[in-house]
Amino acid sequence: MAAIIEIKNVTKEFKVLNRREGLKGSIKDLFSRNYKTVRAVDNISMSIEQGEIVGYLGPNGAGKSTTIKMMTGVLEPTSGEILVGGNVPYKNRTRNAQEIGVVFGQRSQLWWALPLVESFRLLKDIYRISDENYESMLKLYQSLVDIEPLLHKPVRQMSLGQRTLSDILAAFLHDPKIVFLDEPTIGLDVSMKAKIRTLIHALNKEKKTTVILTTHDMGDVDALCRRIVIIDKGKMLYDNDIEHLKGFFGSYRTLKIRIDGDLEKQAEVIQKELPEFSVSSDEEWISVLVDEEKAKVLDVLSQLQKTHRIRDMQLEEISTEEVIKKIYEEGVQ
Amino acid sequence: MKLKKYLALTRAGIIEALQFRLSFVVMVIGNMLYLIVVYFLWKAIYASAGTDVVNGMTFSDTLIYLVLATALYNFMEMYTVWEIGRNIQTGKIVLDLLKPIEYRKFLFWSYSGTFVMQFLFTFLPTFIVVAVVTHGAIPLGINLLYFAISVVIAVSINYSIDFIVGTICLYTQSIWGINIMKQVIVLLLSGATIPIAFFPEPLKTIVYYLPFQSIYNAPLSLLLDPSPSANTVLSTLGMQLFWCVSMLIVSKAFWKVSLRQITVNGG
Numbered sequence: 001m002a003a004i005i006e007i008k009n010v011t012k013e014f015k016v017l018n019r020r021e022g023l024k025g026s027i028k029d030l031f032s033r034n035y036k037t038v039r040a041v042d043n044i045s046m047s048i049e050q051g052e053i054v055g056y057l058g059p060n061g062a063g064k065s066t067t068i069k070m071m072t073g074v075l076e077p078t079s080g081e082i083l084v085g086g087n088v089p090y091k092n093r094t095r096n097a098q099e100i101g102v103v104f105g106q107r108s109q110l111w112w113a114l115p116l117v118e119s120f121r122l123l124k125d126i127y128r129i130s131d132e133n134y135e136s137m138l139k140l141y142q143s144l145v146d147i148e149p150l151l152h153k154p155v156r157q158m159s160l161g162q163r164t165l166s167d168i169l170a171a172f173l174h175d176p177k178i179v180f181l182d183e184p185t186i187g188l189d190v191s192m193k194a195k196i197r198t199l200i201h202a203l204n205k206e207k208k209t210t211v212i213l214t215t216h217d218m219g220d221v222d223a224l225c226r227r228i229v230i231i232d233k234g235k236m237l238y239d240n241d242i243e244h245l246k247g248f249f250g251s252y253r254t255l256k257i258r259i260d261g262d263l264e265k266q267a268e269v270i271q272k273e274l275p276e277f278s279v280s281s282d283e284e285w286i287s288v289l290v291d292e293e294k295a296k297v298l299d300v301l302s303q304l305q306k307t308h309r310i311r312d313m314q315l316e317e318i319s320t321e322e323v324i325k326k327i328y329e330e331g332v333q
Numbered sequence: 334m335k336l337k338k339y340l341a342l343t344r345a346g347i348i349e350a351l352q353f354r355l356s357f358v359v360m361v362i363g364n365m366l367y368l369i370v371v372y373f374l375w376k377a378i379y380a381s382a383g384t385d386v387v388n389g390m391t392f393s394d395t396l397i398y399l400v401l402a403t404a405l406y407n408f409m410e411m412y413t414v415w416e417i418g419r420n421i422q423t424g425k426i427v428l429d430l431l432k433p434i435e436y437r438k439f440l441f442w443s444y445s446g447t448f449v450m451q452f453l454f455t456f457l458p459t460f461i462v463v464a465v466v467t468h469g470a471i472p473l474g475i476n477l478l479y480f481a482i483s484v485v486i487a488v489s490i491n492y493s494i495d496f497i498v499g500t501i502c503l504y505t506q507s508i509w510g511i512n513i514m515k516q517v518i519v520l521l522l523s524g525a526t527i528p529i530a531f532f533p534e535p536l537k538t539i540v541y542y543l544p545f546q547s548i549y550n551a552p553l554s555l556l557l558d559p560s561p562s563a564n565t566v567l568s569t570l571g572m573q574l575f576w577c578v579s580m581l582i583v584s585k586a587f588w589k590v591s592l593r594q595i596t597v598n599g600g
Contacts, residue, residue: 074427076593097433109428111345113352118345125341126432154352 004177004210005048005071010080012041012066012234040066042234043080050177053204053211055225055242059328063234064214068180071212072102085177098127101171101209105183108167110155116166117151120173127174134173141169144202145195161192168196172203178210179203185217197223218321230327237327245323254322255297256285257304258312266308273307274300285314338434339442346446357454364407364455371399388530395528397463397470398557402525402549404459405484408451409491409548411444414515417499418508437588441492448488472559479566483552486573491548493580494519496588503591524550544576 018034020026041063048054058064069075070082073089073096082089089096102109110119124134141147147169150162158166164184171179181200185193201224204211213224221228221242228245230238238245259266267281270288277300278289290297297315304310350357379385379392390398417440420426432439464471498515502508520526523545529537540546551569555561 069427072427072431074430093430094433094435097431100431102428102431104428107423107425107428111349113349114345118348122341122345125338126434128338 002050003047004050004085005046005212006081006083007044007046007067007071008081010041010044010067010070010077010082011039012063012070012075013078014038014040039234041070041077041231044231044234044236045080046229046236046239048210048212050210051204051208052227053200053213053224055221055228056212056214056231057216057221057228057324058214058231058237060216062232064231065182067231068182068212068214072096072100072180098174099177101174101176101179103164103167103171103179103181103184105164105181105186108155108163110163110166110170112156113154115152115154116147116158119155119166119170120151123170123173129174133175137173137175140203140206144199145169161188161195164188165192165196165199168199168203172207172209175207176209178212181211181213181215183215184213185215185220193217193219200224218324230324232328252322253290253292253297254316255288255290255300256314256316257288257301257308257310258285259308259310270304270308273303339438339445342439342442343445343449346443347449348446350447350450357450360407360455364403364459367403368400371403372396375399388528390528390530393467393470394557397467398528398553399526400459400463401471401553401556404456405487405549405552406520406525408448408456409484409488411441411448411492411495413440413444413492413495414499414502414512415508416440416444417496418502418512421502421506422508437496437585440496471556474559476556476558476561479561479570480552480556483555483570483573486570486577487548487552489577490544490573490580491519493577493584494544494548496584497580500584500588500591519545519548522546523548524553544580547573547576 014037015035016038017029018036020028020034044067056064056067066075070077071084071089073084073091073093076090084096085099087096087099110116111122120134120138123129129137138147145165150158150166153162155163155166168181168184171181184200185196188196197220200211200213203209204224211224213220215221225242227240228238228242229236263281263283263286267279267286270286271279274288276294277291280287280289288300290300301310301313375392375395379387379395385391387395417426420429426436429439430436434442460471464473495515498511501511505511522540522543524540525548529540529546529550532540551573555566555569558565
């Protein structure tokens with residue numbers, strides 16, 4: 001199948017003003033300016049196929065939004081090539097806009113003062129959606145979520161969750177080939193998150209829409225994405241299946257034990273006993289991250305049992321969250 | 334239909350404007366206060382001048398001119414600069430840029446609903462009141478048609494200038510000072526605050542070669558002239574059209590060049 005998004009060796013640099021500090025510095029800045037170049041995205045390549053849901057992850061300031069802005073055509077790459085649906089986005093921004101939908105979790109594209117249905121009607125005219133498609137889309141929405149009470153409510157009176165939901169529906173309304181979701185579940189409660197995940201999943205399945213999702217919530221990733229791309233400091237760290245990612249670090253397991261005494265001090269003691277593994281503690285547990293290639297979890301446990309009275313124990317598979325955390329902290333070796 | 338998507342924006346603007354009843358009341362009151370100030374100011378000016386006619390205009394000529402100029406201002410002011418500046422600062426501009434409509438048009442048509450409302454609720458009533466109170470100081474004839482055409486062109490010139498100034502916000506990231514400066518320059522040089530007849534000769538000449546007088550002075554002089562010669566009409570409208578086209582080209586080109594500057598907040 002042909003790729004719908006093709007990114008080749010894309011780099012984006014920003015010129016940033018080096019501001020001097022204090023009043024004196026600010027005055028100096030008025031006369032002589034000192035720019036430095038910041039590389040927000042550094043030589044990234046990927047290819048995304050129609051119908052995929054790709055989780056695009058990275059710590060804050062990693063360059064995720066910059067990449068998305070380049071894919072939507074708002075920013076022009078400093079070098080490299082981007083093709084979205086066969087178009088060069090920044091050259092054909094208006095044409096590209098017809099083929100994509102965008103949700104920025106912290107902003108709304110809806111008309112603030114108007115009831116949702118008016119925003120939908122406007123989008124219908126702006127994107128020139130035919131009556132049939134519009135009706136069938138509304139029917140589909142109706143079958144997925146209860147939109148009737150939302151439709152007649154002004155957007156400014158909506159809760160954050162309702163607004164995000166509405167924004168997602170608005171982004172899918174013109175049946176775009178690609179939808180970019182930039183942190184759609186930010187600030188939402190658990191049940192709303194689940195609702196939104198179900199909705200995205202259903203729309204992706206029903207309409208074969210390609211979804212690019214950036215998020216900090218690993219729940220989103222586990223629920224929606226088969227493939228993830230991780231970037232940090234503008235560089236690509238990982239691009240593969242989520243299972244493969246777990247396999248990559250899958251030999252790790254977390255052994256959690258509860259023992260008497262001051263856990264922090266005990267953790268230090270255990271760390272000395274087990275120098276090859278990382279040991280940490282919280283209020284209840286001491287966690288040992290065991291690399292199973294070096295030692296069996298049970299061996300570690302029996303070794304610990306010799307020197308400590310273990311009251312309780314737990315064994316945890318490493319979660320996506322921890323894997324990502326590890327990658328953010330250490331990178332892929 | 335291509336026009337449909339633009340009219341949809343107009344329609345939404347009207348509905349949106351109707352949601353905020355109070356702001357209309359405030360606008361009408363503010364407008365009245367301003368007109369009262371204008372009335373007393375010019376009354377004092379004429380009183381101190383000692384003659385009935387100053388610079389070829391009587392007190393009532395001046396007042397009618399200024400009242401209509403204010404009404405025209407209320408209806409033409411689009412707050413484009415604010416809008417663009419705010420959109421840039423909040424980053425909302427990204428969402429607007431991603432509509433399948435040129436940003437320039439999107440903004441204009443988004444505002445056009447308020448336009449219609451302001452025309453109906455401020456310009457038209459003021460116009461009618463002036464026409465009735467002054468017993469026919471506003472000639473009602475073919476000049477109304479010229480006036481209408483002239484206003485349409487003026488709206489376009491005004492928007493282009495606003496858009497150019499708004500584009501500057503892409504570079505400066507601040508709005509306030511630029512907007513105030515633009516407002517003062519446009520209002521003064523367009524003859525919206527002081528009739529151009531009152532300007533000293535050199536300034537008059539300069540103003541004549543600037544686009545601003547095409548915004549307020551041109552439509553108003555066409556409106557208030559009971560029997561304009563074909564020559565006057567053609568030269569006034571021709572001048573306006575010239576500025577309309579050239580400002581349009583400049584604003585489009587400037588926007589296109591500047592858009593590359595965009596580094597939207599966040600990311």
